[in-house]
Amino acid sequence: MPTKDDIIFNSLDSQPLQTLTIVQLKKELRFRNLSPTGNKNELILRIVEDNNKRNNEGTLEELNVLRVQNLNNVEEAISDNAHLLTEIESLRKQVELLNNSSTQSPLPMPPPSQIDPNIAAILSTLMETQKQFLERQVNPNVIQITSTNDTANSI
Numbered sequence: 001m002p003t004k005d006d007i008i009f010n011s012l013d014s015q016p017l018q019t020l021t022i023v024q025l026k027k028e029l030r031f032r033n034l035s036p037t038g039n040k041n042e043l044i045l046r047i048v049e050d051n052n053k054r055n056n057e058g059t060l061e062e063l064n065v066l067r068v069q070n071l072n073n074v075e076e077a078i079s080d081n082a083h084l085l086t087e088i089e090s091l092r093k094q095v096e097l098l099n100n101s102s103t104q105s106p107l108p109m110p111p112p113s114q115i116d117p118n119i120a121a122i123l124s125t126l127m128e129t130q131k132q133f134l135e136r137q138v139n140p141n142v143i144q145i146t147s148t149n150d151t152a153n154s155i
Contacts, residue, residue: 009067010060012051017044031070032063091119098126 008016009028017025025043026036034046054060 009047010051010063012048012055014041014044014048017047031067094119094123095126098123098130 008020011017020028022040022043025040025047029036029043029046032047032050034050036043038046051060054063
């Protein structure tokens with residue numbers, strides 16, 4: 001069932017389109033892959049011409065279906081983005097805790113059941129790396145030697 005906006009955007013007459021803003025008209029033109037440049041009357045004329053063409057081809061109502069699909073995709077993307085932002089904020093707080101902690105004090109971590117196993121593994125690796133780095137800073141005389149089978153006999 002077409003919405004009020006669908007009826008306005010699918011108008012074969014320019015009068016209903018006059019109620020829309022330039023931003024709305026440009027958005028509709030981009031949706032239709034048409035040029036969004038020009039003044040308001042040019043934008044309206046471009047939409048009306050496209051509507052007449054689609055009406056003659058019998059494809060004008062397909063725009064309503066495409067608008068609904070586009071709206072669903074946008075809502076899904078917004079939901080995904082909100083979830084990702086929540087995860088990023090959680091990781092940021094955990095990294096901040098790591099950066100603010102000293103090697104002597106244990107990290108205040110939430111119970112293990114609340115931490116994603118992948119995140120826990122990454123945090124453990126980061127903590128171990130940070131510990132090794134700090135140990136090297138405390139004792140600069142420690143040298144790490146890496147060798148292969150070829151060089152092992154030489155050492």
